[in-house]
Amino acid sequence: MALGATRQARGCHAVLAGGAPFTARAATAATAVDVPSTSATSVTPLTVLDERTAPERLRETSTLIFDCDGVLWRGSEIIHNAPEALKEFRRQGKRLLFVTNNSSKSRAGYVAKFSSLGLEVAAEEIVSSSYCAAAYLTSQGFGPGGSRPCSKVLLLGWSGVEQELEQAGIPYVGGRALKVPPMDDLDAMKALKVDPDVGAVVVGWDPNFSYSRLVYASIHLRELPGCLLVATNMDCADHIGGGRMMPGTGGLVKAVETASGVSAVNVAKGGEWLLPYLCRTYGLEPAHTAIVGDRMDTDIHLGRQGGLFTCLPLTGVTTLKRLEGLPASEHPDVVVRSVAQLAGLPA
Amino acid sequence: MALGATRQARGCHAVLAGGAPFTARAATAATAVDVPSTSATSVTPLTVLDERTAPERLRETSTLIFDCDGVLWRGSEIIHNAPEALKEFRRQGKRLLFVTNNSSKSRAGYVAKFSSLGLEVAAEEIVSSSYCAAAYLTSQGFGPGGSRPCSKVLLLGWSGVEQELEQAGIPYVGGRALKVPPMDDLDAMKALKVDPDVGAVVVGWDPNFSYSRLVYASIHLRELPGCLLVATNMDCADHIGGGRMMPGTGGLVKAVETASGVSAVNVAKGGEWLLPYLCRTYGLEPAHTAIVGDRMDTDIHLGRQGGLFTCLPLTGVTTLKRLEGLPASEHPDVVVRSVAQLAGLPA
Numbered sequence: 001m002a003l004g005a006t007r008q009a010r011g012c013h014a015v016l017a018g019g020a021p022f023t024a025r026a027a028t029a030a031t032a033v034d035v036p037s038t039s040a041t042s043v044t045p046l047t048v049l050d051e052r053t054a055p056e057r058l059r060e061t062s063t064l065i066f067d068c069d070g071v072l073w074r075g076s077e078i079i080h081n082a083p084e085a086l087k088e089f090r091r092q093g094k095r096l097l098f099v100t101n102n103s104s105k106s107r108a109g110y111v112a113k114f115s116s117l118g119l120e121v122a123a124e125e126i127v128s129s130s131y132c133a134a135a136y137l138t139s140q141g142f143g144p145g146g147s148r149p150c151s152k153v154l155l156l157g158w159s160g161v162e163q164e165l166e167q168a169g170i171p172y173v174g175g176r177a178l179k180v181p182p183m184d185d186l187d188a189m190k191a192l193k194v195d196p197d198v199g200a201v202v203v204g205w206d207p208n209f210s211y212s213r214l215v216y217a218s219i220h221l222r223e224l225p226g227c228l229l230v231a232t233n234m235d236c237a238d239h240i241g242g243g244r245m246m247p248g249t250g251g252l253v254k255a256v257e258t259a260s261g262v263s264a265v266n267v268a269k270g271g272e273w274l275l276p277y278l279c280r281t282y283g284l285e286p287a288h289t290a291i292v293g294d295r296m297d298t299d300i301h302l303g304r305q306g307g308l309f310t311c312l313p314l315t316g317v318t319t320l321k322r323l324e325g326l327p328a329s330e331h332p333d334v335v336v337r338s339v340a341q342l343a344g345l346p347a
Numbered sequence: 348m349a350l351g352a353t354r355q356a357r358g359c360h361a362v363l364a365g366g367a368p369f370t371a372r373a374a375t376a377a378t379a380v381d382v383p384s385t386s387a388t389s390v391t392p393l394t395v396l397d398e399r400t401a402p403e404r405l406r407e408t409s410t411l412i413f414d415c416d417g418v419l420w421r422g423s424e425i426i427h428n429a430p431e432a433l434k435e436f437r438r439q440g441k442r443l444l445f446v447t448n449n450s451s452k453s454r455a456g457y458v459a460k461f462s463s464l465g466l467e468v469a470a471e472e473i474v475s476s477s478y479c480a481a482a483y484l485t486s487q488g489f490g491p492g493g494s495r496p497c498s499k500v501l502l503l504g505w506s507g508v509e510q511e512l513e514q515a516g517i518p519y520v521g522g523r524a525l526k527v528p529p530m531d532d533l534d535a536m537k538a539l540k541v542d543p544d545v546g547a548v549v550v551g552w553d554p555n556f557s558y559s560r561l562v563y564a565s566i567h568l569r570e571l572p573g574c575l576l577v578a579t580n581m582d583c584a585d586h587i588g589g590g591r592m593m594p595g596t597g598g599l600v601k602a603v604e605t606a607s608g609v610s611a612v613n614v615a616k617g618g619e620w621l622l623p624y625l626c627r628t629y630g631l632e633p634a635h636t637a638i639v640g641d642r643m644d645t646d647i648h649l650g651r652q653g654g655l656f657t658c659l660p661l662t663g664v665t666t667l668k669r670l671e672g673l674p675a676s677e678h679p680d681v682v683v684r685s686v687a688q689l690a691g692l693p694a
Contacts, residue, residue, distance in 0.1 A: 038580040209558040244536065
């Protein structure tokens with residue numbers, strides 16, 4: 001499932017790093033391959049670097065944060081020279097992190113996916129939103145030794161989040177196995193019992209999402225004081241190939257927010273929690289950290305707000321035409337044909 | 348189903364009558380039964396009229412618009428003296444309209460519900476949001492003789508909307524019978540075919556709502572140029588008794604909006620279409636029209652924006668305490684214990 005993905009401009013604004021000690025970084029002028037303008041009225045000059053000119057721009061970078069889909073692969077297809085690029089960065093002694101909004105897999109599930117595509121990555125280098133959900137809950141006192149009196153989770157989600165909750169020792173109800181009877185009459189709705197031990201509702205990508213699940217989640221949020229609502233991400237929709245887009249987790253979260261009256265905490269790119277967490281946990285220094293991502297509203301926005309160096313490969317959802325329509329001040333620090341060029345390899 | 352109902356303040360702002368020829372009406376001071384203040388800091392003086400003082404305030408009113416749940420009944424229980432109040436208004440020669448955001452029933456379904464509670468009402472006097480959905484589509488060229496080239500509707504909804512579409516001669520697919528296979532893998536999503544004759548997706552209260560339905564609705568909206576998204580209402584949640592609230596249609600619509608990137612037209616109270624439509628169709632004169640409703644964000648808001656006289660009976664979701672916390676300028680023109688008092692009858 002290609003889930004951690006494209007969202008519409010409307011309703012999907014990324015907000016980041018409220019009280020974090022980051023400063024915005026000015027975009028720096030790039031040189032090399034000039035891209036011709038296609039529209040005289042809406043075009044801002046833009047330069048795309050190549051494998052000769054791009055690597056120099058990462059000289060000061062000690063940590064690279066990679067988005068996955070659209071950067072390292074597209075669906076089940078590896079981007080040309082991506083495995084070699086990662087090897088080259090490792091050879092240069094750079095630390096690598098892989099951050100994805102996709103919640104359908106656990107860290108372990110991603111290790112298998114990376115491996116199947118010829119990418120050697122350790123579980124600790126992977127920050128999937130399924131993992132983030134568990135990490136956020138741990139930070140809020142859930143799990144072994146935690147301070148939370150009601151520490152069970154009600155999960156509307158898939159195996160990735162299930163596995164991460166299990167790994168973190170956080171008990172949960174729901175997930176793929178959640179069975180709620182049909183909620184098409186008042187008696188059924190009135191008879192439904194809340195589980196008083198639930199301290200958080202977690203919403204991830206959930207192909208079993210239903211009105212009945214929405215009812216069950218919303219009565220817990222309404223009737224249990226202090227019950228948290230955690231979103232693995234707020235992505236609106238995802239490209240799945242053939243020009244088709246499919247609903248992401250964002251719409252499911254909005255349904256739960258609307259029905260319950262409770263605002264969700266977004267633990268993924270696009271939310272305020274992730275970057276301070278990464279900095280705290282991995283000791284990131286923003287001035288020496290770069291983000292490589294194909295999405296302006298999560299990847300590049302996260303990078304810009306956090307003062308990271310921003311790199312956009314054109315292998316994902318953001319087109320040159322789209323970039324050309326933006327003011328130069330909004331351009332990523334570096335635009336390349338693919339991640340390979342950042343490592344000095346042909347695209 | 349008590350559906351046309353309460354919504355949270357957050358995310359459920361009523362917006363009304365964009366270009367309609369209405370002017371806001373100033374709230375007028377009321378006299379009679381004083382309500383004691385309960386909090387010195389947040390209280391604005393408020394007066395509740397009774398059956399001796401309230402009727403006089405409706406002397407200039409020739410049309411009365413009633414909300415239903417919380418005004419005439421609560422769930423399956425009639426409000427004391429409500430049938431007698433309606434008879435009294437009719438005796439006085441006033442025209443009555445019954446406007447509800449609930450989409451689960453058609454006009455005909457409502458006639459039966461009114462009748463079962465001892466209320467004699469004609470179908471033409473009922474404006475349910477299921478009816479509004481069909482009326483809106485007709486106004487947009489759907490149905491017999493209409494100008495719409497793609498005039499089929501994809502319905503995520505219940506029998507009320509099905510019946511109204513049938514009544515209006517608008518063909519639809521979906522509704523209660525909509526069967527979409529499980530959408531838990533990319534192949535299933537890629538194999539799904541859109542129906543090229545669909546010109547609008549209508550979302551109403553839908554206890555069969557599912558991720559698969561969300562997929563099906565969103566691909567039509569994304570892949571068919573000009574396909575409309577119509578919401579029977581945007582109500583967030585509804586009181587169903589025993590302190591329990593259940594998800595309304597609003598969250599389902601937001602899920603579809605988010606997944607598709609298309610904004611919905613809300614044809615019910617809270618939206619911009621309804622009041623101009625009522626004025627056009629029923630020849631309402633705002634200066635001689637009153638609205639009687641229990642909700643500030645739909646009923647009273649609609650009345651105030653449209654320049655109608657506003658009456659709030661305390662039999663629904665808005666409490667005296669809530670009203671007292673508001674500035675006097677936001678108070679309804681008249682507050683009564685129940686609709687009966689507006690007609691000069693005991694509450």
